[in-house]
Amino acid sequence: MKIKTIWQGKEYPHNWEFYAECDEGEKIQISVKNGDAVKIAPNPKELVLQGMASCTSVDVISTLQKMRQPLEELIVECDAEQTTVHPKVFEKCNINYYVNGKELNVEKVANAVFLSFTKYCGVSAMLEKSGCHMTPKLFVNNKEIDIFDPENKISDKLKHWIKDVANNCSNGVALVTGASRGIGNALVKQLSQEDFAVIPTARSKVLYENTNIFDSLYLDVTKPNSISYLSNFLKKNSIELNLIVHNAGVFSLDSGADSLDVNYTEIHKIYEANVFGLIEANNKFMQLMSSCSTIAFVSSLMGHDSYDTYSYAAYRMSKRSVIQFAKNVALQFQNQNKKICILSLHPGSVKTDMNPSGKISVENSAKNISYLLSNKMLETRMKNNGGFWNFDLTKEVWECLK
């Protein structure tokens, strides 16, 4: 993609006016307000927001057309706040979608906006990656609709599940991130057998046929708006969590990258999911924890001192940060006299997509983890609050490492 901006020596106050060209299509004007001059065109940052609004609009229109929805009008309005110091970047942005048309199916409209926002819109993804917190809102024929739960079906189902199922589970409610496959998926099933009511979260829908397990709820830990949405949704439905397992994680893209070869893109991708996303999710979900509860952070021995090598640098460093974060959280709770139990853990070498040569099955790993998280181990976990637990495969025991 190539563009060009042209400045042609205009005098003050028009000396911040430009033409912009691209490979195909008309020239457009760009103008930065200067003195008392009337601004004749969008300024560069307005152009970014207009770009985002039209990028997401294309997704919504094409999805609705594929769904044969009678769309008559779509207006996307963005309202962004910038940081106060240079370089001033977008910090927060509300995006309002006004979708109009007789006989539109609100569920389909919400789905089209959801798909654009979570999957397709490259401009909003770029802004999110730069740290801008996006809040989308949808209005269909002037009525506000929840993008993630357009007809309140999930909310209603959750209320019944809490009353009929969760309130009867002796261990309370557990939430697991990264439940689509691997260890997370097996752990959801295992915890449900240990009399937890489990809320699995994942980027894609997962089906579980077990009444103790609620429908999987959408959570992409690299998307702050998805974290905020989920925590607000759970809060709105008065959910109190007794256990959170932060399991979602990614391994090195360039799996062999040693410390001196690791590049910015790789570190960023891995930290986004394994560290930034985990911290953001934890700190938002914290408000939902019951007074006596447990938070487990799935880390890896690869991030611990005892595993001294320089390969898989980005992953190793990210998992080291998780161990440190768990310790810090436990210390802060201790200072606040809170009885929340915190631990980080290495599940052993487990055969999953991430580790195809793993030594034990996900089912066995899930049994081991749920034992560590059980009430039998509560006292030992509390004594080592904030500690890093390693599952020793040769002895088949958990050990808390210094």
Ligand SMILES: NC(=O)c1ccc[n+]([C@@H]2O[C@H](COP(=O)([O-])OP(=O)(O)OC[C@H]3O[C@@H](n4cnc5c(N)ncnc54)[C@H](OP(=O)(O)O)[C@@H]3O)[C@@H](O)[C@H]2O)c1
């Ligand atoms: N397997 C091992 O031997 C081993 C050893 C030590 C530590 N661990 C740790 O154990 C955890 C689970 O690993 P695994 O072996 O089960 O790996 P896996 O089979 O690759 O599963 C990873 C899970 O994380 C989810 N995930 C990735 N990025 C996400 C995001 N941005 N938002 C939400 N979910 C996301 C994946 O969801 P999608 O399906 O949407 O991608 C998937 O459900 C990881 O934290 C890993 O580092 C594993």
